[in-house]
Amino acid sequence: xxxxxxxxxxxxxxxxxxxxxxxxxxxxxxxxxxxxxxxxxxxxxxxxxxxxxxxxxxxxxxxxxxxxxxxxxxxxxxxxxxxxxxxxxxxxxxxxxxxxxxxxxxxxxxxxxxxxxxxxxxxxxxxxxxxxxxxxxxxxxxxxxxxxxxxxxxxxxxxxxxxxxxxxxxxxxxxxxxxxxxxxxxxxxxxxxxxxxxxxxxxxxxxxxxxxxxxxxxxxxxxxxxxxxxxxxxxxxxxxxxxxxxxxxxxxxxxxxxxxxxxxxxxxxxxxxxxxxxxxxxxxxxxxxxxxxxxxxxxxxxxxxxxxxxxxxxxxxxxxxxxxxxxxxxxxxxxx
Amino acid sequence: xxxxxxxxxxxxxxxxxxxxxxxxxxxxxxxxxxxxxxxxxxxxxxxxxxxxxxxxxxxxxxxxxxxxxxxxxxxxxxxxxxxxxxxxxxxxxxxxxxxxxxxxxxxxxxxxxxxxxxxxxxxxxxxxxxxxxxxxxxxxxxxxxxxxxxxxxxxxxxxxxxxxxxxxxxxxxxxxxxxxxxxxxxxxxxxxxxxxxxxxxxxxxxxxxxxxxxxxxxxxxxxxxxxxxxxxxxxxxxxxxxxxxxxxxxxxxxxxxxxxxxxxxxxxxxxxxxxxxxxxxxxxxxxxxxxxxxxxxxxxxxxxxxxxxxxxxxxxxxxxxx
Numbered sequence: 001x002x003x004x005x006x007x008x009x010x011x012x013x014x015x016x017x018x019x020x021x022x023x024x025x026x027x028x029x030x031x032x033x034x035x036x037x038x039x040x041x042x043x044x045x046x047x048x049x050x051x052x053x054x055x056x057x058x059x060x061x062x063x064x065x066x067x068x069x070x071x072x073x074x075x076x077x078x079x080x081x082x083x084x085x086x087x088x089x090x091x092x093x094x095x096x097x098x099x100x101x102x103x104x105x106x107x108x109x110x111x112x113x114x115x116x117x118x119x120x121x122x123x124x125x126x127x128x129x130x131x132x133x134x135x136x137x138x139x140x141x142x143x144x145x146x147x148x149x150x151x152x153x154x155x156x157x158x159x160x161x162x163x164x165x166x167x168x169x170x171x172x173x174x175x176x177x178x179x180x181x182x183x184x185x186x187x188x189x190x191x192x193x194x195x196x197x198x199x200x201x202x203x204x205x206x207x208x209x210x211x212x213x214x215x216x217x218x219x220x221x222x223x224x225x226x227x228x229x230x231x232x233x234x235x236x237x238x239x240x241x242x243x244x245x246x247x248x249x250x251x252x253x254x255x256x257x258x259x260x261x262x263x264x265x266x267x268x269x270x271x272x273x274x275x276x277x278x279x280x281x282x283x284x285x286x287x288x289x290x291x292x293x294x295x296x297x298x299x300x301x302x303x304x305x306x307x308x309x310x311x312x313x314x315x316x317x318x319x320x321x322x323x324x325x326x327x328x329x330x331x332x333x334x335x336x
Numbered sequence: 337x338x339x340x341x342x343x344x345x346x347x348x349x350x351x352x353x354x355x356x357x358x359x360x361x362x363x364x365x366x367x368x369x370x371x372x373x374x375x376x377x378x379x380x381x382x383x384x385x386x387x388x389x390x391x392x393x394x395x396x397x398x399x400x401x402x403x404x405x406x407x408x409x410x411x412x413x414x415x416x417x418x419x420x421x422x423x424x425x426x427x428x429x430x431x432x433x434x435x436x437x438x439x440x441x442x443x444x445x446x447x448x449x450x451x452x453x454x455x456x457x458x459x460x461x462x463x464x465x466x467x468x469x470x471x472x473x474x475x476x477x478x479x480x481x482x483x484x485x486x487x488x489x490x491x492x493x494x495x496x497x498x499x500x501x502x503x504x505x506x507x508x509x510x511x512x513x514x515x516x517x518x519x520x521x522x523x524x525x526x527x528x529x530x531x532x533x534x535x536x537x538x539x540x541x542x543x544x545x546x547x548x549x550x551x552x553x554x555x556x557x558x559x560x561x562x563x564x565x566x567x568x569x570x571x572x573x574x575x576x577x578x579x580x581x582x583x584x585x586x587x588x589x590x591x592x593x594x595x596x597x598x599x600x601x602x603x604x605x606x607x608x609x610x611x612x613x614x615x616x617x618x619x620x621x622x623x624x625x626x627x628x629x630x631x632x633x634x635x636x637x638x639x640x641x642x643x644x645x646x647x648x649x650x651x652x653x654x655x656x657x658x
Contacts, residue, residue: 301489
């Protein structure tokens with residue numbers, strides 16, 4: 001189970017890292033002739049009934065009567081080509097234009113259909129994953145480092161510092177976190193560039209959730225401080241900093257990793273939720289949340305199922321982290 | 337008694353702390369409700385200055401806080417800029433709808449998860465347990481946003497449930513029975529989304545605490561004495577698991593106002609969620625603060641109820657050094 005989960009998560013993160021290469025189109029590229037085009041069908045059998053060894057697709061003709069209805073144009077087949085040259089993107093600082101697959105002009109391949117502006121959902125899903133998954137990682141790192149700092153100081157030094165910090169923790173734990181997220185976002189400017197919005201969002205999500213890891217880490221530090229070898233090291237004249245770094249913080253690793261596996265999916269969902277509601281990362285940068293935003297209109301939700309893809313892809317992410325968290329919890333916290 | 341008083345005092349302090357923090361966030365925020373008016377050439381600077389003075393926005397932060405606290409004492413909770421109404425009135429009309437939804441869903445989730453949890457714990461690792469555990473794990477991996485959207489699609493496709501809102505457009509002309517029926521039809525969908533969302537969490541909790549209780553030596557000896565299974569389950573094991581169930585009960589009170597925010601927005605249920613979102617977009621500060629405060633109040637109250645119940649049910653807490 002754990003192995004499958006780790007492989008799955010690595011594949012997902014790998015896919016979003018290589019988004020530029022794997023995605024056939026630029027995420028912001030609009031194709032006004034193809035709004036809400038359904039996922040392109042890959043064909044192996046042509047109109048005459050002969051079998052092909054390599055998939056090909058047909059072009060789409062918009063229906064003259066109805067909006068967003070299409071028919072396949074069987075007169076011309078476009079074979080799927082590998083490693084084609086297309087839009088520019090940057091990978092590890094290099095500017096590239098080689099894509100995993102593509103279709104000769106004037107054909108289009110939309111593996112997961114298009115949205116209302118005719119933007120390729122598959123490309124946007126990959127690029128949007130960068131925002132959503134990265135937001136989860138960075139926010140969790142922020143929360144955990146804050147929690148680590150507060151928890152270790154609080155647990156190690158005890159006394160007045162501990163009391164004050166723990167009251168603050170209780171205050172933060174008592175706040176309804178979704179409300180808090182909303183409220184903090186409410187007091188930030190609404191119209192900002194997507195990059196600034198992304199970092200603000202990450203900072204907000206990350207700072208809201210530091211309290212629980214802080215409390216758990218404090219507990220571990222508190223018990224580790226009293227271990228005999230720590231007392232011995234102190235007797236030999238080890239400094240506070242040395243003791244924390246060398247003997248105490250390594251003990252918190254189990255809690256740290258388990259909390260990470262719990263927090264990351266929560267924070268991914270937080271980003272998706274906020275962006276879905278229009279409070280997070282805005283257009284034209286895709287994120288899984290703002291891609292789902294248009295589904296607040298019932299007719300889009302009912303008619304174009306492929307628009308649901310960014311929500312569906314959350315399921316494997318959640319599953320992977322859930323398995324990982326269970327495993328870490330058993331192995332690292334209780335399995336000594 | 338001293339223990340309970342201390343918990344009460346602690347809860348009150350948390351509420352004060354949250355309100356101070358909210359005001360600090362307000363101060364950090366650039367822009368306010370009247371900022372957009374400045375762009376409107378038809379509104380003179382005098383009018384805006386007058387409005388700001390009327391709502392006290394031209395005063396220093398501590399003064400505003402004191403004025404707000406006084407307004408809380410009067411039961412107004414400040415005024416909404418957008419509606420010109422006392423925040424308490426505005427929030428209460430919405431909170432009612434939210435509570436109708438969340439209380440029913442919490443009750444339903446309890447009614448299903450307790451028997452199911454006991455059943456699964458009793459048949460641990462047999463296939464009845466495996467199936468329920470697998471089902472709850474599967475539900476747990478579905479984010480509530482997807483759950484709500486999927487249910488909505490189902491409703492729109494099948495036309496079996498009324499999708500969106502709380503009432504039909506012709507609600508005012510219906511009779512009493514028809515009115516109740518109408519609300520119930522709109523109610524089903526958000527209710528299902530909430531119940532399916534909380535059920536796996538409750539179920540796992542009940543199952544884990546029952547498994548722990550069933551492993552106690554006292555239960556083993558009761559078994560050895562030949563006491564019937566149902567009596568062991570409900571008379572011996574359930575009370576032993578009570579503490580963690582009470583904590584969970586407190587948690588479900590605590591989240592009454594925050595659990596349904598997203599579902600309400602997605603299904604346009606006229607509760608606190610959509611109102612809060614609107615207030616955030618309009619920077620209607622006191623409405624946002626009011627909603628945060630009310631929700632914090634429920635959290636504190638939920639924890640307090642759990643503390644009181646634990647105090648009453650567990651002599652160890654009553655006698656021990658609390």
